[in-house]
Amino acid sequence: MADLSDFLVTKRWPAQNPDILQVYAFGTPNGRKVPIALEEMGIEYEYHSTGGLSDDIMRSPEFLSLSPNNKIPAILDPNGPDGTPLGLFESGAILQYLAEKSGKFAGTTASEKFTVYQWLMWQMGGAGPMFGQLGFFYKFAGAKMEDPTARDRYITESKRLLNVLNTQLNKHDWVAGDYSIADMAIVPWLTTLDYYGARDVLGWSDFTNVVDYEKRFYDRPAVQRALERMA
Structure with missing residues (x-):
């Protein structure tokens, strides 16, 4: 049996089976990615819900020991x-890391791999941050601002990003070719x-390839299993 006692995170979220991969996450968009990947890859794992994103959790010594940027998800x-762990x-x-570990879902050639990675970076550097800012200025605290400049900026940029994705999906069912x-x-x-x-303000239904893409994704049994496990 693996010894994870040196990892402070296991003091707050003890591993029931320390021989399998441990996931620390919550049901945000970023938090859903890892369980979905693990289910798709067939990697056995133990899911630990952080129970929220409050400072007393994200900035706790236990969580910071694994995720110094105090953000989910994290794995052990x-x-x-x-x-070694x-x-x-x-x-x-x-x-x-999981794609390398499993040998799945990141292409079979170097060219395919970097095509996958470029779209992964598109999400990490573009869609994720911009959609997150849209949420802040359209739904959350920023929505109270009378000046519409920030809100309009992120609406416009989110539309642009949706169009980039919609155009890419003219060529493929999945963004990099294969799933x-x-x-x-x-x-x-x-x-x-x-x-x-925010879907109406973005003209969501006009991005027909994106609409179909989302449905295809959630029709996958592994995706459904991951979401059920996180519920």
């Missing part, structure tokens, strides 16, 4: 690549636009 793999934070890095970790990263962020109540 007792079977790391060097034969490995802790990782940042959802994009985790998805890349990949890039899709696992992108679609949860599309769904949060509904949570923000």
Whole structure:
């Protein structure tokens, strides 16, 4: 049995089976990516809900010991690549690691791999941050601002990003050709636009390829299993 006692995070979220991969997350778009990937890849894991995103959780010594940026998700793999346990934070890095570990969902050639990675980075650097800012200025505290400049900026940029994705999906059912970790990263962020109540203002229904893409994703049994496990 693996010894994870040196990892402070296990004091707050004890591992029931320390021999399998441990996931620390919550039901946000970023938090959903890793369980979805693990279900798709057939990697056994133990899911630990952080129970929220409050400072007393995210900035606790236990969580910061694994995720110094105080963000979910994070993982602890007792079977790391060097034969020792490995802790990782940042959802994009985790998805890349899991694709390497499983040999799945990141292409079979170098060209395919970097095509997947470019769309993963598109989500990490574009769609995720911009949609998140849209949520802040359209639904949350920023919505109280009388000056519409910020809100309009993120509406416009979110529309642009949806058009980029919609155009790419003219060529493929999945963003990088075959189904990949890039899709696992992108679609949860599309769904949060509904949570923000922003789909109408973005003209969501006009992006017909994106609408169909989201449905294809949630029709996958592994995606459904992951969401049920996180519920």
